[in-house]
Every structure is written in structure tokens, then in C-alpha cells.
Amino acid sequence: MLTEALEDTPVNSGMQTDLPVIYIGMATCGLASGARGLLDLIKKEVEKRQLNVQIVPTGCIGMCHNEPLVDVKMPGKFRVSYKNVKPMTLTQIFESHFGKNDFAKKYAICQIPVEGSDPYEGLALMSDLPFFKGQVKIVTRRCGMIDPLSIEDYIAMDGYKALKKALTTMTPEEVVEQVTKSGLRGRGGGGFPTGLKWSLTQKSPGPEKYVVCNADEGDPGAFMDRSVLEGDPHAVLEGMIIAAYAVGGARKGYIYCRAEYPLAIRHLKKAIDDAKSRNFLGDKILGTDLSFDIEIKEGAGAYVCGEETALLASIMGERGMPWPKPPFPAQKGVWGKPSVINNVETLGNIGHIILNGGDWYASYGSEKTKGTKTFALTGSIKNSGLIEVPAGTPLREIIYSIGGGMVEKKIPFKAAQLGGPSGGCIPVDGLDTPVDFENVVAAGAIMGSGGIVVMDEAACIVDTAKFFLKFTQDESCGECTPCRVGSKIMLDILTRITEGKGQEGDLDELVRLSMYVKSNSLCGLGGAAPNPVLSTIRYFREEYEAHIRDKRCPGTVCNDLIKYVVIEEDCTTCGLCEPVCPSGSVTWEKGEVAHIDLTTCIRCKACVDACKFRAII
Amino acid sequence: MAEVKYAEVTYEDIEEICEEFSNREGAVVQILQKVQEKYGYVPADALEFVGEVLEIPKSKMYGVLTFYSQFYQEPRGKFVLKVCVGTACHVRGAGLLVDKIKEELHIEPGENTEDMLFTLEPVACLGSCALAPMAMVQGTAYGKLSADKMVSLIRQFEEEAEKEQEPV
Numbered sequence: 073m074l075t076e077a078l079e080d081t082p083v084n085s086g087m088q089t090d091l092p093v094i095y096i097g098m099a100t101c102g103l104a105s106g107a108r109g110l111l112d113l114i115k116k117e118v119e120k121r122q123l124n125v126q127i128v129p130t131g132c133i134g135m136c137h138n139e140p141l142v143d144v145k146m147p148g149k150f151r152v153s154y155k156n157v158k159p160m161t162l163t164q165i166f167e168s169h170f171g172k173n174d175f176a177k178k179y180a181i182c183q184i185p186v187e188g189s190d191p192y193e194g195l196a197l198m199s200d201l202p203f204f205k206g207q208v209k210i211v212t213r214r215c216g217m218i219d220p221l222s223i224e225d226y227i228a229m230d231g232y233k234a235l236k237k238a239l240t241t242m243t244p245e246e247v248v249e250q251v252t253k254s255g256l257r258g259r260g261g262g263g264f265p266t267g268l269k270w271s272l273t274q275k276s277p278g279p280e281k282y283v284v285c286n287a288d289e290g291d292p293g294a295f296m297d298r299s300v301l302e303g304d305p306h307a308v309l310e311g312m313i314i315a316a317y318a319v320g321g322a323r324k325g326y327i328y329c330r331a332e333y334p335l336a337i338r339h340l341k342k343a344i345d346d347a348k349s350r351n352f353l354g355d356k357i358l359g360t361d362l363s364f365d366i367e368i369k370e371g372a373g374a375y376v377c378g379e380e381t382a383l384l385a386s387i388m389g390e391r392g393m394p395w396p397k398p399p400f401p402a403q404k405g406v407w408g409k410p411s412v413i414n415n416v417e418t419l420g421n422i423g424h425i426i427l428n429g430g431d432w433y434a435s436y437g438s439e440k441t442k443g444t445k446t447f448a449l450t451g452s453i454k455n456s457g458l459i460e461v462p463a464g465t466p467l468r469e470i471i472y473s474i475g476g477g478m479v480e481k482k483i484p485f486k487a488a489q490l491g492g493p494s495g496g497c498i499p500v501d502g503l504d505t506p507v508d509f510e511n512v513v514a515a516g517a518i519m520g521s522g523g524i525v526v527m528d529e530a531a532c533i534v535d536t537a538k539f540f541l542k543f544t545q546d547e548s549c550g551e552c553t554p555c556r557v558g559s560k561i562m563l564d565i566l567t568r569i570t571e572g573k574g575q576e577g578d579l580d581e582l583v584r585l586s587m588y589v590k591s592n593s594l595c596g597l598g599g600a601a602p603n604p605v606l607s608t609i610r611y612f613r614e615e616y617e618a619h620i621r622d623k624r625c626p627g628t629v630c631n632d633l634i635k636y637v638v639i640e641e642d643c644t645t646c647g648l649c650e651p652v653c654p655s656g657s658v659t660w661e662k663g664e665v666a667h668i669d670l671t672t673c674i675r676c677k678a679c680v681d682a683c684k685f686r687a688i689i
Numbered sequence: 690m691a692e693v694k695y696a697e698v699t700y701e702d703i704e705e706i707c708e709e710f711s712n713r714e715g716a717v718v719q720i721l722q723k724v725q726e727k728y729g730y731v732p733a734d735a736l737e738f739v740g741e742v743l744e745i746p747k748s749k750m751y752g753v754l755t756f757y758s759q760f761y762q763e764p765r766g767k768f769v770l771k772v773c774v775g776t777a778c779h780v781r782g783a784g785l786l787v788d789k790i791k792e793e794l795h796i797e798p799g800e801n802t803e804d805m806l807f808t809l810e811p812v813a814c815l816g817s818c819a820l821a822p823m824a825m826v827q828g829t830a831y832g833k834l835s836a837d838k839m840v841s842l843i844r845q846f847e848e849e850a851e852k853e854q855e856p857v
Contacts, residue, residue: 100817104830136819292775292814331722331759332815334828372718373759375813389717391756407715450777450818457819489776525776525818539779543813549756676785 092125092169094118095143095151097216099132099302100295100335105139113159114142117166128225131303133216135203136457138181141216144169150183150191153198184217203455206474208436210444211420212460215303220339223346226306232352234426238314239360242426247318248274251422253430255442260286260378260415261491261520262596263441263509269412272402273319276410281322283315283364284406284413286383287329287336290375291492292543294523296446297416299458301329301336304420305343309366311419313352314426316364319412323363326406328383330371340368375493375547379595380413382549393551394595415521417446438464441508445519451489451526452479464511468503471526482686483528486627487611491520493540493547494600496607497533516607518600532629533612534619538566540604544597555598558589562605570630574620579609628689631675638666642687649679649688693764693805696728696735703738717743717753721760730761766801766808768846771825775814778822782835786822787811789836793843806850807843 094114098107111129118125135141138155144165145151152175154165161179168176175183175192182198183191191197198204218225226232238247252267273281285308289297301308308327316322329337344366347353355363369387376382377392384405386392405411421443425433434442441463447470450456454476461470467488471477478485487497490507496517498505505515512519527536545559562585565578586602593599609616618624625633638649643665650660657673660666668679668688680688706723710716717739724735731754740750754760770790774783787798790809794802801808817823820832824839831842 100815100830101819101832104817104820104823104832136817139819289816290813292779293777293818294814295816295818298816332812370719370722371759372722372757374757386718387715389715389753391752393756448818450821451780456777492776523776523818525780527780531780536780539776547813 089126090147092123092147093128093143093145093151094125095128095130095145097131097133097139097141098129099216099299100333101132101136102139102141103335107140110140110142110157110159110162113162117162121166121170123170128219129221130218131215131220132299132458134212134299134458134460135455137455138457143184144175145186146173148189150186150189152183152192152195153181154179155181202476203457203459203474206465206469207460208444208462209460210424210433210436211300211307211417212303212446212458213424214307215299215458218304220303220305221342223306223343223350226304230427231306231423232310234423235310235313235352236358238317238426239358239362244274244318244320247314247426250425250430251318254421254425254433255430255437256418256421256425256433257441257509258415259417259421259445259521261291261494261518263519266414266418269402269414270315270318272400273410273412276403278410279321280407280409281316281319282406282409282411283312283319283322283325284383284387284401284411285312285325285327285419286378286380286413286415287327287333288371288378288383289333289416289521290330290378290547291494291521291523293448293450293489293525294492294521295448296458296522298333298336300416300420300446301333302339305336305339306347307420307423308340308416309343309347309353311414311422312366313357313362313364314422315412315414315419317362319410321362322412323365325364325366326369326387327366328369328371328377328387331373337368337370344368374549375543376549376595376597379597382595383413384411391549393549394597396594417522436462438462438506438508438511440510441519445507445522447507447522447524449475449524449526451524452483452528452531453477453526454479461507463508464506466503467498467505467507470507470524471503475526478526478528480528480530483530486527486529486531487533489517489525489527489536489604490523491518491603492523493544494518494596494603495520495523496603497527497536497611498607499611502611516603516610518603530627530629532570532625532627533608533615534566534570534625535627535629537605537608538563538570541566541601544601548598548601552592552594552598554589554592555594555601558585558593559598559601561585562589562602566605569616569619570625571632572619572623572630574616574623576620578620579613579616583609628677628680634675635670636668636673636675636679636688638668639687639689640665642685644685644687646684648682648684652678652682654678693801695764696730696732698728698732698734698738700738700741702727703735704742707739707742717745717750718757721754725760730764733762764801764805767806767850768826769808769810770843771810771812771815773813773815773817773821773823773825774811775818775821777818778814781821783811783822785836786824786834786839789839790843793840806847 142154142157165176183195184198248270256266257263374392377386382392382394401411437443446460502515548555550556647660650658657669823832
């Protein structure tokens with residue numbers, strides 16, 4: 073079981089040891105790529121060779137496309153990273169390090185500097201890899217580097233130093249001042265200045281206050297918060313404890329985490345227990361007057377609970393429906409008391425800001441969006457994974473330098489979807505958009521919580537818009553009519569268009585409805601639901617029109633509009649397409665151009681995928 | 690063919706579950722999660738008993754139960770095939786996986802197979818987008834799936850179930 077995956081693995085610190093250390097990436101991505109079996113093999117190999125080494129499971133370093141990842145750190149040497157490790161390569165890695173006192177050149181991707189140690193010759197540094205070159209790691213600094221289940225590891229990398237500093241040398245007002253100075257804005261997508269939020273909660277009257285961490289990361293295509301929770305859970309706790317102090321002594325905190333993240337919840341539970349045993353949580357924290365405790369609340373499958381007021385309702389055991397603001401949570405939150413709600417990534421930044429100062433954080437980023445932002449880079453891109461870049465980094469750099477470009481070299485970039493169901497698509501012309509709150513909005517999308525899904529020419533824009541609208545329509549809580557009914561009618565129109573039944577005037581009607589739903593919905597979910605439709609109509613009107621007028625889907629995605637044909641000039645008569653057809657609709661004779669019988673074709677796309685010459689469209 | 694087995698629930702069982710939550714205020718969702726953990730779904734009787742213990746009206750209990758998509762009012766299959774249909778999986782062909790399961794097991798999303806071995810449950814993002822398309826079964830994540838791999842996974846689970854059935 074995934075939730076028990078780390079049960080019997082050692083939890084000793086890998087940070088301060090003279091022994092050789094073997095690190096293995098065991099976040100969800102690693103586990104799904106077979107890290108569990110690999111760990112068993114490593115243990116066997118260690119036993120066989122009678123080695124005295126430490127095995128340290130780590131979180132996600134961001135190179136999800138290279139999982140499973142195994143690192144080896146020999147005493148006095150830099151740490152070497154190996155990608156896509158298979159049982160066969162493992163033996164060679166062991167042989168190189170423990171037999172020949174070298175590294176396995178064939179499989180290594182890079183080396184990570186370790187203080188007081190020497191580099192290997194002929195191996196790139198991690199910071200020189202294109203994937204890492206443009207990145208600045210603040211909130212993900214420890215992810216993949218430490219054992220997330222070890223509080224010792226966390227402390228060895230400056231953990232809980234900021235808490236000590238805040239509690240013993242700063243007043244709550246000074247803490248808020250530093251956070252304000254840093255320019256940090258809500259990383260869940262709202263972009264509200266965190267310092268202001270804290271100061272509002274601080275000024276709200278009453279002794280009873282709450283700190284809430286929003287870990288209900290629901291946007292499809294986004295996993296930044298999961299990676300931080302799995303890879304560095306203490307950082308989130310530390311941020312919450314500092315918040316509790318800053319808002320004037322909150323006694324209780326909640327982490328609302330979606331149930332789809334079992335490993336994150338497990339790591340958080342362990343982190344809370346360890347923090348309690350060292351008095352970073354509990355009564356009279358570090359001997360001060362602050363007493364603070366944290367409880368985890370698991371979500372139960374409702375996207376709208378990522379909206380802050382809906383989340384509060386859910387914490388209190390109600391249906392997770394939003395309430396109109398004001399009152400804002402800073403005035404009336406959990407149990408009607410002033411509450412500060414911050415997202416995982418926002419809280420993960422706090423420790424670094426307190427430790428290094430607000431000005432230091434503000435030195436990164438663009439004019440209005442300070443600091444860094446994490447993004448989950450996915451879709452038809454070569455290096456998919458988790459990245460952290462200074463706010464304002466151009467989209468082109470993210471996709472081409474860090475992301476390595478398209479996964480299929482021959483199929484060009486079409487659009488990047490930013491901000492999930494509340495966001496929009498940015499086309500080729502917008503590749504130079506600096507990715508920060510303001511510029512992305514101007515381009516018709518939102519930065520959102522940080523999901524970037526890259527689409528190539530084989531994707532259908534109308535289908536994508538329909539996908540997101542279907543998502544919000546499913547997740548609409550039903551409280552207000554514009555969202556509940558408006559999104560349904562819009563979805564009906566889009567469905568009709570993808571089925572080849574689109575009519576003239578459909579686009580105007582979609583835009584009209586969009587504006588109505590946008591301006592009249594109660595909460596952010598409804599208010600942003602039309603964004604994917606509006607942005608795609610803005611940039612890809614012709615593609616909609618092709619569906620409506622020509623009954624044609626240029627991306628060959630919409631099943632009802634697909635008519636597969638073999639392009640005679642491109643067909644090499646290789647016959648690869650014939651055997652893969654499950655319905656026997658492809659006929660081919662040796663030396664002849666293949667033919668597709670559309671009356672029996674089930675549009676499964678198997679022949680298109682099988683054709684290496686793109687001769688079937 | 691296995692019959693659908695409904696759980697037998699007593700008031701005392703539920704009282705015991707509620708007992709764990711000292712601060713019962715607001716614990717309704719968590720209590721229902723515990724109930725579901727124990728029975729595999731939330732039996733109608735259990736819902737009523739929880740309401741009685743916490744002194745919450747039936748209507749409100751039902752309201753909470755039906756609001757959250759992860760609560761089930763009917764028993765489910767031994768293997769719940771949670772196929773991710775999030776954005777990244779969608780653009781990498783999650784639809785084909787769902788179609789294959791439908792074809793192979795003759796069930797629609799949300800339904801169980803007659804032998805109560807499988808349930809098909811398309812879910813929104815599981816957060817492992819780099820491994821798209823992916824699925825989660827009994828808490829284990831399976832990445833980079835294809836329709837064929839899905840079929841062999843199903844076969845694997847069937848074998849597993851058969852082995853368990855065999856007398857030792």
C-alpha cells in the first residue's frame with residue numbers, strides 16, 4: 073500500500089553522517105515508477121555486499137520524468153544522481169561506487185555539491201543542467217534533498233531556525249512587517265498579499281484565533297503542494313506556527329488536505345508528532361507564551377472546498393458551500409472567529425522570509441509579483457515535473473529551456489493551459505508573456521496555483537475548453553444559479569459543437585453566457601468557470617469555426633468529427649497500420665497504399681499512433 | 690456470482706466510532722470517513738445512528754453525505770479502479786483507458802461488476818501528472834498506462850482474487 077510504503081524504511085538523518093548514503097526518491101511519482109521494488113533491491117544488494125551505508129528515502133526533486141531516481145553520496149565526494157534506474161543499472165551503480173571507487177558514467181545525470189566534499193570529474197553539476205539552470209529553489213529547496221520523515225534532516229537544513237528567531241527576537245508586528253515587505257502574495261492562485269491578510273487577522277478583536285492551511289489542491293494538472301507536503305512537511309508546519317504567533321497567539325491550526333494525497337497526509341502526521349516531541353508544537357512553545365496545536369482534516373472529494381469559505385464550512389462539518397464575503401475569514405472564520413487561511417506554498421515560504429528578511433525575498437521576481445513560484449509542468453512536454461522559478465520568467469523559457477520543448481519533436485506547440493479550470497490557454501504568440509499574476513491575466517489566463525499543461529497541435533482546443541467546463545460543472549456546489557445553470561447550458565453548447573451539431577451564433581451565445589456567469593456567481597469557482605472558454609474563443613476562434621461550419625476537428629480529437637484518411641503521398645506502404653486496427657477497418661496489401669473503411673472505423677486512433685510517417689490524419 | 694453484501698450495523702458500533710472524536714463539533718465528515726473505512730461504504734443505518742449520537746437531524750446528515758463525492762451509499766467492488774481523468778491524463782488518453790475498462794468489464798463509471806470484484810471510478814487529478822495517464826488501485830499508483838496495460842492489470846487483480854479464494 074502506498075500509505076504504508078515508508079513504514080519499514082529507516083528514518084535516520086542522512087545529512088550528518090560519515091557513511092556512504094543512498095538516496096531514493098519515494099514521493100508519489102517515484103513510487104508509481106517502481107521505487108518500492110527498487111528499495112528492496114538496494115537493501116538486498118547492500119546485504120549481499122555487506123556494506124555499511126545509510127539508505128534515505130527522499131521527496132520529489134522535481135524531475136518526475138526521470139523517476140525512479142537514485143542518488144549515491146560517498147564520503148568526501150559530491151552526491152551523484154541516477155535517472156530511470158532499473159534493476160540492471162543498480163548493480164552497475166553499486167559496482168562503480170563500492171567496487172571501483174568511481175561513478176557509473178553511463179547512467180549518471182549530474183552531481184550535487186556537498187559542503188566540504190570534492191566533485192567527480194566529467195560529470196555536470198545539477199545547477200548546470202538545462203532543467204535546473206533557470207530555477208531558483210526557495211520553497212522546494214529541501215524537497216528531494218532530505219528525508220521528509222526526519223525532523224533531524226529538516227533541522228540540519230536550517231529548519232525551525234526561523235521559528236526560534238521570530239519567537240525570541242521579534243514581536244508579532246515585526247513578523248508581519250517582514251512578510252509584508254517580502255511582497256509575498258497568496259500562492260493558491262488568489263494573489264492576495266499575505267502580510268495584509270495577517271495584519272487584518274492580527275487586528276481583528278478577540279482572543280480566540282485560528283490558522284488554516286489550505287492543502288486542498290484540486291486543480292487537475294497541479295501537484296506543487298503535494299510535492300511540498302510529501303517532500304518537506306515541516307516547512308509548512310513552521311510557517312503555520314509563525315503565523316499563529318504573528319496574528320496574536322492562535323491556539324489551534326487546521327490543515328485541510330485532500331484525501332487523494334494519502335502519502336502527504338502520512339508525512340504531515342509524522343511531522344506533527346515529531347514537532348510536538350521537540351516542543352515546536354504544543355504548550356509554551358520553546359519556553360514562550362505561545363501554545364499552538366495542529367489538526368489535520370481530510371477532504372472528502374469536493375473541489376469547491378479549495379475556496380476558502382467553503383473550506384471553512386467543511387472544517388466545521390458542514391456541506392462545503394461558500395458564503396458571500398464580507399465577512400472575510402480574517403474577521404469571521406472557523407467557528408466564527410478570526411482566521412488566517414494560507415495555501416501550502418505560501419506557508420512554505422514563510423520560514424525562508426523570516427530567516428533571510430523580507431527584502432531578500434523581494435529581490436526575486438517581477439515588479440508586482442515578488443519571489444518565486446512553483447509550477448507543475450505537464451502535458452506534451454519533454455521534461456515534465458515540478459519547477460520553481462522567479463516570478464516573471466517568460467513562458468518560453470519555462471517550456472523550452474527548462475521543459476526541454478515538445479515531447480514529440482515533429483508536433484509543434486499549440487498552447488499552454490495555465491491556472492486549471494479557472495485559467496485559460498496562451499497560444500504561440502503569447503510565449504513571451506512573463507509569468508506573474510498581472511501579465512498572465514492580461515494574456516487571458518491566470519497564474520493560478522501553478523499548473524501548466526502544454527498542448528501540441530494534436531490537441532483540440534474546443535475539447536479542452538469542454539473538459540474544463542465539464543469539470544467545473546461537475547464540481548459546482550449548486551448554491552447559486554449562474555454557476556449551476558449557466559455552466560450547464562454552456563457545456564451543452566460545447567458538447568453540441570464537438571458532436572458536429574454546432575450552429576451559427578453559438579460562439580456569441582457562449583460569450584454572452586460567459587460574461588453573465590462571470591459577473592453573477594457567488595464565489596471564485598463560478599466566477600472563473602468561463603475563463604477556459606473565453607480565452608480559447610479569443611485565441612482560437614478559427615478552430616471553433618472549423619468545428620461549427622466545416623464539421624472538422626483540426627486536432628483529430630472529437631470522435632464524431634473524425635474521418636481518418638491515408639495521405640497517399642506520405643504513405644510508405646509499410647503496413648504498420650493494418651495489424652493494429654481492432655475493427656479490421658484498415659486494409660493493406662504489400663506495396664500498396666493502406667485504406668481505411670470509415671463505415672466500420674471506431675476512431676480509436678490506433679492506426680494514427682502506429683504510423684511513423686504521419687500519413688494518416 | 691457474488692451477491693451484493695450489505696453490512697450489518699449496530700448503534701453500539703457507531704457509538705464506538707464517534708467516541709474517538711472528543712471534539713465532536715465539526716467531526717461529522719471525519720466520522721463518516723471512519724464509518725466508510727470500516728464498512729467500505731456508508732450504510733443507511735450507520736448514517737442514522739451517527740445523527741442520533743451527535744444529535745444532528747437526519748436531513749443535515751444526508752446533506753453532508755451527498756455533498757462529498759468520496760462517500761458511497763452502496764457497497765463497492767474489491768478493486769476500485771480509480772482512473773485519473775485530470776487535464777494531463779486527459780490529453781494523454783485517459784478516455785481510452787476508461788473506454789477499455791467499460792468494454793472489458795461491462796460497467797459504466799460508478800458501477801460495480803456483478804462479481805463485486807471491480808468498480809470503475811474516474812477521478813479528478815491524482816497529482817502525478819508526469820506519469821499520465823495514470824490510475825490508482827487500492828492506494829497504489831500505476832503510471833504511464835495504455836489500454837493494453839490496463840487489461841493486464843485487470844487480469845492481475847483477477848488472479849490475485851482467485852488465489853485468495855483457493856483454500857490453503
